[in-house]
Amino acid sequence: MALYKEIADQILDKINSGIYKPGEKIPSIRQMASEFGCNKLTVQKAFDTLKQKGYLENMVGSGSFVKFPEKISRTGDIFDFKTSYISESFFPYEKARDIFTSLFDSEKTHAFSPSPVEGDPEFLNILGRYYQVPIKQMFIISGAQQGLDIISKVFLTHISDNILFEDPTYSGAISLFKARNFVPLELDGPDIKLLDKNLSAQIKLFYAMPAVHNPTGISYSLEKKEKIAQLSKKHHFYIIEDDYLSEFNENNLPRFVDICPEKTIYIKSLSQTTVSGIRLGFMIVPESLYDKFLYTKYSSDIASTGLLQKFAKMFIIQGYYEEYIKKIRKTTNNRKKKLIQLIKNYPGLSVSLPQSGYSLWIKSKKPVTLASVPWTRGENFSFSPEFKNYFRLSFMHMNDKTFEKGIIYLKEIFGRI
Missing domain, CATH: 3.90.1150.10 (Aspartate Aminotransferase, domain 1)
Structure with missing residues (x-):
């Protein structure tokens, strides 16, 4: 086997074993050449091979880095155990049809009128009552993924270095934020000692799924939530509380948005609890960040669909939800x-x-x-x-x-x- 292939295989082994992690800089061509006792052109050929295969990427002036995986969840399988949405076959389409018919009968073309950027005021009030959350700093989004995207834009500078994740965590967040910093999960939430240890001055955000964690299905204990809330004040970071399927957690524990609202960015998706085609959710952010978040949301898509907001409002009011x-x-x-x-x-x-x-x-x-x-x-x-x-x-x-x-x-x- 050519020496450059041996070098490429050894680098790939270190990537697959986790020695070289996504986003991490690998040794330079000069260092590799010295280690393998070869010329720099041979190492360059190994690097080029791995770049063509999507394992490495080059940053001009900085060196070569392990590339983050770029994955889109697709499935055409008959037996789909991958997709984490509820099948549309369960959705009460006859009741949905009645609501839409009523909307068009009463509002006619006004059913298509746009809502304010923060969302339909009546819908916001309904959501606030249903989920028992304050509506003062609430606004509507097109699903949780848009919420995460807005966060990435608000905290744009060096966000990969500034955000800490659970390990394991939601794959969509890994891809969006180019995740580098992790803390392991225990059966009732993160390892608090390791969390505290990883909270350097550069960490500004902690992404958590405390109600129903994706993928492990665990739920945070109240004790750990309170300790994390204390750490957020001590180390001056915000908690991104992704409320994933709290409707399917029997323990009605206080949330981060209840315990420390001034340090919590709360995200709730209705797409996960209804059907994937209803691209609606909401965010609640600290008062000091509200204007910046709302402007970023406006820059992203001006407003979430008014028709779906009207529909979802009636779906909840009439008890169907x-x-x-x-x-x-x-x-x-x-x-x-x-x-x-x-x-x-x-x-x-x-x-x-x-x-x-x-x-x-x-x-x-x-x-x-x-x-x-x-x-x-x-x-x-x-x-x-x-x-x-x-x-x-x-x-x-x-x-x-x-x-x-x-x-x-x-x-x-x-x-x-």
Whole structure:
């Protein structure tokens, strides 16, 4: 084998094992040439090979860095255990049709009128009452991902260095923020000692999913929330509280936005609790940041769709939203029980309980070497090698008939692990 290929393979091994992490600078061409006892052109060829394959990128004047993975979640699978949205087959379309018909009958073309940049005032009030949150610094967004994008623009300068993440964490946040700083999770939230240790002066934000964590399904304890709130004041950082599926957590604990509103940027998506096509959510930010956030949101898309806001407002007022959530909770619990029972039949697989939400975070005793799998691999949520043997199994993006067939399909796949 040519020497440059040996060098490329060794660098790639260090990337795959986590020695060289995404966003991290690797040794220079001169250092590599000295280490391998070759000329710099040979090392340059190895670097070029890895750049062409998407593992490295060059920053002029700074050197070569491990490239962040650029992944878009796609699935055309019949048995889709990857997508973490609720299947539209559950949505009460007849009730939705009645609401839209009523809107058009009463408002005619005014149904399409734009709402203020912060959102329909009546809708904001309804959301505030339903979720028991203050509306003074609330505004409507087009889903949680837009909320994260707005944060990235508000805190633009060196945000990769300024934000701390749970490990593992939501893959969309990793990609958007080019995540570099992590703190490991325990069964009730982050390791507080390591969190405190990682909170240097440059950390301005901590991204958390405390109600139902994605992908692990754990929930923060009140004790850890209070300690993190104290640390946010001591170290002067903001908590990004991504309220992912709190409707599916039976413990009605205070949130960060309740405990320390002055240090919390709260994000709630309705797309996760209704259907993916309803691109609506809301944010609540500290008063000192509100004007900047609202201007950034206006610069992004002027206003979220007024028609959907009118629809969602009536969907909540008429009690359909609460009725729908109760139905989905029941289906979620039934499906989760079936999957947990199935996993018990395979000694090579394990799942730590309790887990909330409509995914399961599963550990395999050995690497899953199958070329194609119907779930999301652990490496999508963490750069730590320990999570390569984990996977997230989401189970609500199928109708009942397809899910039952999916159980049979999983038996076949699990038997090959």
